[in-house]
Amino acid sequence: MSWYVNQMEQIKLTDMKNRYPGWIWNRSDTHTFLAVPGTHEAYKTVVEPGNTFSPGPATYGVSVWLYDEKLHTVEEMKLEEFKTSFKYCKVPILVSKYRMQDFEIQSEIFADGSIEDYNFMDYFRVRVTNKGDVSRKVHIYVVLRSFGASGGPIRDIKCGDQAVLINGNKQFYFNTVPDRFGAVSLEEDLTDVGEVLKQGAFPEKSSAADKTGWCSGVLDYAVELETGKSAVYDFVCHLHGGHPNLYWQTEPAIPFNYDLVEKEFINKWESMITFDLNLPSGDFSNAAYYNLIHLYMFTVANAPRTTPYTYPMCWFRDGSYQIVAMDKGGLHDFAEKACLLAQKKDFTTGFGSEADTIGEYIWMMDTHFQLTQNYEFLKTVWDSICEKAELLIEAMQTRKPIISYSEMITHEHSIRPDVQVVAGPNIDGLIAGRMDHHYPLYFVNAFAYAGLSSAARMGHILNDERAARFQEYADILRSRMLEQADEKFCSNERDTFCAFWPTYWADKNKESILKGYEDYWYSKWNIDGKQVHEPLWTYFEVGDAHNRMILGQKKRGWAILEHYLKNHTFPGLYTHNEGDRDENSVLLIWEKCRGWDKNTTTTPTGWTAAELFLLLRDCLIREENGQLIIGEGIPDEWLKEDFSVRNLSSSFGAVSFHYSAAEKMFTVTTEHAPDNIRTPLEQIKIISQREG
Known part of the structure; x- marks a missing residue:
């Protein structure tokens, strides 16, 4: 047997689940990634519903649980019980809100740091609010385990004055010293911290060691909350803190001002995402922002990633779409570096x-x-x-x-x-x-x-x-x-994906091409009058919708688009999947982690994220043969109210427009004059002006 097989922590995790089926195991139902753009895969934080997370691959799992005469865990909650979003539409501060009995929990997490210093942190805030009618005592448990969203072996764990030490290094820092810290070792105690807490007990030891890497620990914050009152706790994870080959890294200053760090983080991201969408559909705007942001967070150095861990390479087919999407999203500096890098490959x-x-x-x-x-x-x-x-x-x-x-x-x-x-x-x-x-x-x-x-x-x-x-x-x-x-034509499912956009080879007047699209619609997307959707290769369906918008089949395009705006692999984040397992894995990174062992799909997929962003963008503005087309994919119901777009990148420079419902008119501003500006929307006027 190869030495490498022994490094496959997913195999060990599966074996442990069979041996201890009653433990509170990781969710492994869906996830997303948070990261500083340009960082290596080792610095991509994995987050599952309820903001249970791991600060990088094969690190450790972090969860927030409550105890009020009974243990409540995020791992045992249903997916639909969580409300997840970015705190601000242009800024990847991931917010999870949910209820545990009378308590509302809201946690926030974001990844920040310096590429120049190669030093990165995850900032984590937990707010617990009593929504009940009476004052309540509660234990807020912050649990650290060797498995989770993307866990790894914990061979020793203990709590210091400012941080929890994992495998000998300070990893998980806290602003508020816990009331107590407990630790468990499978080797010594034959159990996991979750099993102890389920019984209403607390670990007796304050440190633990386990040569096989199955230690776990818990920080306990015991508090009595009056009705309507909240308790707030701030933490910071130092990604790979104390690694001997990263000797220049500086530890986070403790205590730290979470609000100040968050403010600086918001300013940083809002300076990068420079366009504004003020539209009748919040889903439309959020999907555009969220997918662009995910694409940028996925990047490693000057290259895109279809998704971290599974695809630790620039898979160029997907990558070309991702680079074009980021370019049209205004991230021109990155796109240019990515293009120059592509020359060498x-x-x-x-x-x-x-x-x-x-x-x-x-x-x-x-x-x-x-x-x-x-x-x-x-x-x-x-x-x-x-x-x-x-x-x-x-x-x-x-x-x-x-x-x-x-x-x-x-x-x-x-x-x-x-x-x-x-x-x-x-x-x-x-x-x-x-x-x-x-x-x-x-x-x-x-x-x-x-x-x-x-x-x-x-x-x-x-x-x-x-x-x-x-x-x-x-x-x-x-x-x-x-x-x-x-x-x-149409002998392959990929044909309708790219005949008009982005390649423009097809002829709208050729009957066999139109018939191909018509037949494909009824054989693939609308069977016996029922709308169906692609379960695996989602980018092909979104690309088909993109082409149908250009063909003037807006209603059909929106039948697909609406599905992707309302249904997400991570509800609330507008992410989507490809495949039905950790398919096409290049370096088996997931297999080295104690997490994502169910491997139900590859998510989020950057190809679909890119195609969805590009479709949404082209619904608003699109260039073709020197013309600027406004509103090609805008649904008729939007025309009942005012809306606006500012600073979308185009081949005519920045494009902005305002729609007046009272006047049934677009006022369009461009940096450079197109040959023509038009809209396919009936009875809608256009006034054009140059910027400045």
Whole structure:
């Protein structure tokens, strides 16, 4: 048996659950991540419902429980009992509110720190309020265990003057000294702290040790609360505090001013997320903000992540969407660094060398240039764009397979014989590109067309003679796709995902394409008059909705969009899933943790987050052929009241607009004048003005 198997803490957790089924185990039903943008996976905090969390992978679990003649735990509550949100729509302070008998618990957690100093903290506040009619005594337990959202072995635990020491290092700091601290060791006591507390008892020991790593501890705050009164406690987790290779780290100052730290954190995030949505639908606005924020928190250095832990790499297909979403969300500095980094990588996906990434790379570069008009950037990346465009032309013509070697491949697929295949011999002049372990012709060729046409556009701007060649082959490819659409379009579920947006190869007037969308609607999304939704690959459904908005099928687009606004894998956070397990894991990070052992799905998925943000953005403003389109996806019921958008990034600079219901009119402000501004909304006027 491999040495590595012994490092699989999920296996040990499963074994322990079988041996001790009565313990209060981790939830493992859903989660999200909080992090300082750009930090490594080791600094991504996992949070489950009730704000039970782990400050990084394979660390420890933190939970808040109450005891008032009976033990109340977040792990045993139903998902629908929690109300979860960001405290402020643009700021990832995660708030969880719930009731335990007569007590309301509201906890807040956020991740902050300095990339420059490489020193990071999780700030945690717990507020317990008596909502009953009489004064009540209660024990507020803050429980630290070796399992949780993403736990790891605790071999020793004890409480110091300012912090709980875990595995010999100060990890969990408190502003208020607990009334008492108790610790339990499975090796010495044959139990877990939860079992002791369930009996109405309290651990007798103040420290514990266990060579197998199953220690647990509890801070007890005993308080009597009059009706309507609250008790508030502030904590800070020093992520990987005391690690010998991070010797420069400074400990948090205790006591600390939570309100001051929070204020500085709010200012920091509000300076990064600079657009404002004042819309009739709070779900619409929150989904846009929350998904963009998640994408940014997922980033590692200058690269996106589809989701932390499962995908510790820039999976470039998903990554291109994520970078474009962050770019259109105004995070241009990050997007530019990510684009420059992408120059050094080819076909970076966990499935090996995949053909669609070539066109996606060029599309991403073109989008960034259009948004920023940064000519120095364009000159820097132009040679790499030309190399990719020439590779697309080669793939259109090749009669032999195109092979490229890729190092980062998922464990599951690492020994497949086809992982180095970019494309096979062309099929009827179309690129036979490999993607998702097969050859989806129209998906791959759609992005090839987008890449070639984008390369041509950028080449014309630079007065490069190669632009004409790229445009010629883009036109040839599109012509072939249209000619063969009657037979081949919609033979793959990916086809409706990208035919109009973002690749724009399809023709709204071609009957076979419209019929393809029509047939797919009734075979996939609306079966026997009942709306159904994608359980696994959610980004394909959201992308289909995006294309239907452009086709003028707004009602159908909203039938999908409304589902994603109202149903989330972590209720209240607008996050969504892909797959039905920890699928496509690259480095088996979850398997090294005592948490997420049910592995019901991969969540949150950044590809869906990116596509959802981009769909919401395009419902408000969209560019096409030099035009600015306002309100393409705005539902008619919104038009009964005033609303506004400020400072959305576009290829015309910052775009703002105000809608007046009384005048049935948009007043639109842009930095740079489009060729035309229009709205598909009937009987709605537009007044246009330049910023300044």
